[in-house]
Amino acid sequence: MKINEFKVETWMTDHENDCQYNLTETCVSSLSLSELQQFVDENIMETLMSMKMDYGPIVGSQRLKKAILSLYEKGNEENITIAHGAINANELVLISLLDSGDHVISLFPTYQQMYDFPRSLGCDVSLIHLNEEQGWMPSLDDFKKVMQKNTKMICLNSPNNPTGTTIPLSLMKDIIALARENDCYILCDEIYRGVDTENEVMFPSFSDYYEKAIVTQSLSKVFSFAGLRLGWIKGPKEVIDLINYRRDYHIISSGPMDDYLACLVLENKESILKRSIDICKQNKKILQKWLDQEPLVSCVIPRHGTVCFLHYHIDIPSKELCEKLQKETGVFFVPGSAFDTEYHLRFGFTQDEKIIKEGLITFSNWLRQYDHQSIDIIL
Numbered sequence: 001m002k003i004n005e006f007k008v009e010t011w012m013t014d015h016e017n018d019c020q021y022n023l024t025e026t027c028v029s030s031l032s033l034s035e036l037q038q039f040v041d042e043n044i045m046e047t048l049m050s051m052k053m054d055y056g057p058i059v060g061s062q063r064l065k066k067a068i069l070s071l072y073e074k075g076n077e078e079n080i081t082i083a084h085g086a087i088n089a090n091e092l093v094l095i096s097l098l099d100s101g102d103h104v105i106s107l108f109p110t111y112q113q114m115y116d117f118p119r120s121l122g123c124d125v126s127l128i129h130l131n132e133e134q135g136w137m138p139s140l141d142d143f144k145k146v147m148q149k150n151t152k153m154i155c156l157n158s159p160n161n162p163t164g165t166t167i168p169l170s171l172m173k174d175i176i177a178l179a180r181e182n183d184c185y186i187l188c189d190e191i192y193r194g195v196d197t198e199n200e201v202m203f204p205s206f207s208d209y210y211e212k213a214i215v216t217q218s219l220s221k222v223f224s225f226a227g228l229r230l231g232w233i234k235g236p237k238e239v240i241d242l243i244n245y246r247r248d249y250h251i252i253s254s255g256p257m258d259d260y261l262a263c264l265v266l267e268n269k270e271s272i273l274k275r276s277i278d279i280c281k282q283n284k285k286i287l288q289k290w291l292d293q294e295p296l297v298s299c300v301i302p303r304h305g306t307v308c309f310l311h312y313h314i315d316i317p318s319k320e321l322c323e324k325l326q327k328e329t330g331v332f333f334v335p336g337s338a339f340d341t342e343y344h345l346r347f348g349f350t351q352d353e354k355i356i357k358e359g360l361i362t363f364s365n366w367l368r369q370y371d372h373q374s375i376d377i378i379l
């Protein structure tokens with residue numbers, strides 16, 4: 001199976017450990033087990049120390065599935081299975097449902113797995129190019145234009161990495177109606193769901209509105225526990241059965257420790273999500289204040305998720321800019337080129353506000369070599 005390089009992941013691996021100001025992180029500042037302990041009554045260490053290290057519940061414990069279902073309006077245990085992060089959840093959905101020759105629709109720019117993984121399976125992929133002037137939002141017409149008789153799946157990521165765009169409920173319903181007419185699946189990677197900085201209410205999930213919707217999520221981003229490598233899939237029972245059949249070849253289980261700790265994280269989701277919302281809200285304010293003062297960068301700041309896509313206005317390719325910037329100042333971004341979209345940088349609202357402030361000021365000082373203005377940024 002031939003597959004294209006996963007550009008954003010390669011970039012992160014090669015650059016993230018060698019920076020002073022990580023302004024591109026997608027995971028809200030990660031939590032430790034002792035921080036988790038502060039949210040719960042039971043003694044975590046005691047439970048872990050006495051835990052038998054067998055495979056644990058193969059497709060996830062009942063307790064974990066119940067905790068996952070609390071994030072949705074509908075569904076029961078047979079609609080859920082567990083994966084190694086959302087990356088494995090997406091992969092399991094795609095390999096279980098797609099065959100060579102199937103037609104797939106995906107957004108662009110988005111998480112590369114959504115279009116290049118189906119391509120690697122021999123699928124024919126139509127891309128909907130998102131437009132910054134439209135707030136990176138697709139329209140129903142965009143979907144109608146690319147829909148075909150043999151469209152098997154619409155692959156979405158909402159909120160989207162790298163733009164942060166979230167498909168509103170009205171458009172969600174229109175896309176569902178179109179998918180239903182064509183009897184096609186919708187896969188929505190909802191890994192950034194749960195952080196709404198205007199209204200602290202869980203945004204609707206595709207899986208609660210469409211009988212052929214499959215959604216994926218994990219603890220990595222809004223729950224601050226990427227290290228658990230714990231993700232899940234919610235979908236129709238027959239799809240979950242198919243995935244479980246495949247899954248035996250891939251992961252067997254996610255292990256009893258991860259299963260147990262994931263229960264604790266999700267059973268305390270209100271406190272953890274509140275923390276994430278507060279961090280993102282504060283960093284969005286800082287970013288907006290910075291954008292108001294920085295003439296060489298613009299951006300549509302999204303309401304949901306943990307990232308946005310900065311547009312810079314100097315004539316230098318994004319990979320070159322990022323490499324030079326990181327080497328000279330320690331400021332780290334993922335370049336737009338990792339999403340095949342030039343003159344952009346992915347920004348994350350996720351880190352300590354001190355890092356965000358100092359990083360943005362350092363970036364502005366560095367940018368002055370391109371316009372020779374004298375600007376005193378105050379954040």
Ligand SMILES: Cc1ncc(COP(=O)(O)O)c(C=O)c1O
Nearest residue numbers: 085086087111161191218220231
């Ligand atoms: C849209 C999207 N899906 C999946 C993943 C992988 O997440 P996980 O850590 O849950 O495997 C990422 C990570 O950046 C992502 O941005």
